[in-house]
Amino acid sequence: MSHIKINAPIEPGFDRILSESALNFIAALHDRFSDRLGKLLGVRGRQAQSIRNGTFPRFTPDTAGIRADTTWKVAGATGAPGLEDRRVELTGPVSEPEVVAALNSRAKVWLADLEDATSPTWSNIIGGQLNLFNAIRGNLPGVNNREQPTIGLRPRGWHLPEKHLIHVDDKGSQSETSGAMVDFGLYFFHNARRLVDNGSGPYFYLPKLESFREARLWNEIFVFAQDYMGIPQGTIRATAHIETITAVFQMEEILWELRDHCAGLNAAGWDYLFSLVKNFRNSPKWVLPDREHLTMGLPLLQAFADRLVSTCHRRGAHAIGTMGNLMTTHPDKEFVASELVKMREDKAREASRGFDGTWVAEPGLVDDALEVFDAALGNKPNQLDNRRVDAHACAEHMLDVSGLDTTVTEEGVRLNIRVAIGYMNEWLGGNGNVALENLLEDASTAEISRSQIWQWIRHSVTLDNGKQVTRDLVERYMGEELAVIERHPADHYTEAVEIFRKSALGEDFPEFLTMPAYTDHLVDRVSKGAVFAA
Incomplete structure (x- = not known):
């Protein structure tokens, strides 16, 4: 029988997270899905090489039927308490002080981030799981907010391993585990039932997807996990990040693959820009200017945002906007005030484009973002009725860098x-x-x-x-x-x-x-x- 070997210290409280039954669940996930994941990562490599060789991504003819079929919808927020209104979502790490600050904020949703905002040290990963375990049970000192944000977890991306938890198969062969499966598995195993009992649910954010086949793998993991724990199918809800150039051309297919477990899509602007630079790095046409000029106001990023909103709303999914990462604790208060004006303008543009909510990286930004979206949405929980029929973003729009100022200083x-x-x-x-x-x-x-x-x-x-x-x-x-x-x-x-x-x-x-x-x-x-x- 396969099992998980812990190749790291057991710090105080970690034994609660790394219980035998929880590790057996991780082993079961690895047994069932690790080969599939390895093949998908191989596809990534071949696809990236094809793009570098000049074959730019396009909408896939093989899945045209999914895009053309107007009858299907995703589960959305139906039957997912706490996800109806997502007008401001706070994101951040899972250290105890930051968990307390997030849960005491007025954000509608808090994304507990084990990916980009967390350094994946052993202490951070397992300690973060312990903090979430305690928070969900009301055992975290300092949390005093009666209307806490709905919690969603972002596990690590498919490409990242967890080298401190080693899978040992029934023949004694050892292999590292998937960081994504570890993060999802420990959180789901310990908290899914408690979250449902609390009037919420096990909600997730799926980072770095590069194809609908990767979304299909997540969906199959969700089905397996719910059966394993005896939880009704469809209890899990996930928001997929659209942050790679290949995923932009497969948004509808990603929604389709996740449809019974899908809450929405997020326009992850910073990661999307990284994907553009990374994938088109060999092309002189794609030499981009100083980072400070790479804003969501660029035509190709506006096309990305417009297509995401129209795609989501056509399928009953929430469209969540990109990050505001101003540091409000900056000592120069005049600077903060001027930057807050810019942030509010950015959030107002998002609301006017039909986004149902937005992201901020610090609790101090929540109130300003809320004011903007409250003014736009009023008493409505979202803008799903705004179908953005005016949005006609095609492949050429999303790959258009003509007229871009390429000045580098x-x-x-x-x-x-x-x-x-x-x-x-x-x-x-x-x-x-x-x-x-x-x-x-x-x-x-x-x-x-x-x-x-x-x-x-x-x-x-x-x-x-x-x-x-x-x-x-x-x-x-x-x-x-x-x-x-x-x-x-x-x-x-x-x-x-x-x-x-x-x-x-x-x-x-x-x-x-x-x-x-x-x-x-x-x-x-x-x-x-x-x-x-x-």
Whole structure:
């Protein structure tokens, strides 16, 4: 019989999460679905190579029937208490202080994030599960909000492993587990029944999907998990992130595959920009400007948003807007006030385009976002009746970079260096939600930063100061930026620079910054002197 071996310390309280019965569920998920996942990741690699070779994604003729059929709908919020009104969703890590702050906020939904906003240390992953376990049972000190946000969990993406939990099959062969299955499995096993009893449900956000076949795998996992736990089919609801260029052309198919468990789609703008840079990095046509100019106001991103809203509403799914990541604790209050005006304008544009809700990265942003969506929605819980029949975003619109100002500045290069290295320094220390350069940065913005550097070097971009971007120039700028950074004994800048060099300055381009960083630097970063369990 297969089982899970724990290759990490058992810290106080972890035994509650890592119970034998919970680990048996993880083993069952691995037995049933790991081969399928491996094949899908292989398809990803071949598809990415095809795009780099010049075959741009398009709508799939094989699934035209799904898109043409006007009769089907997704489950949506029907029978999913707490998901009817999602006008403001707060996202963030799952450390105890941040869980308390999130649950005390006025957000309608809280996305407990084990992916981009969490550094996947052993303590963070299992400690986060323990914090959620306690919060759902009302056992987390400091939570005093009688109208707490509905909780949804974002597990890690399909590509990320969990190297501290090892699957051992009945022949003794060992393999690492899937981070996504571990995160989903532990949360669902421990909390699904309690959430239903509390008048809510087990709700999830599905990151980094690249095809409808990956959504199909999630749906089959949901069916299996509900049967395993004796919970009625359709209890689970999931919101899929549309954050890759391939998923944009399969939104309808993703909804179809998840339809009995689907609540909506989220327009994940920052990750989508990373996907554009990553997939089209070999094309000089797709050299994008400084990151600060990559906003949802760009025509190709407006087309992305319009198609997402119209697709969702045609199928009865919620359309959730992109992230506001202003840091309201910034010491310059005039700066915060001016940036809040911009954020409110962005949220008003989202509401006017038909989005049913939006995202913010900090509790201090919730009230401003609520005011905007309250004004737009009034007493209605959503805008599903706005079918956006005026939206005609086709493939050409979503791939249109004509007229885009491609100016790259010296400060843009320096900013990307600071963000990429500064973020990885914090990430290696266990912090995945980092205050940098006046914003709250997560893995997605670090990915954009290092990807743009790689792309600018490859295409020998000329800066506004007349200099050409080369590895030597980036090395010089990096040395100058590092020379003025205040250092602390617990910093990890040496490792962060090594990761940056490999991911931004090398000939090869790692598909995800966090994969080699996790394997090479984070796996063994566990507490010393604790007990290991088999």
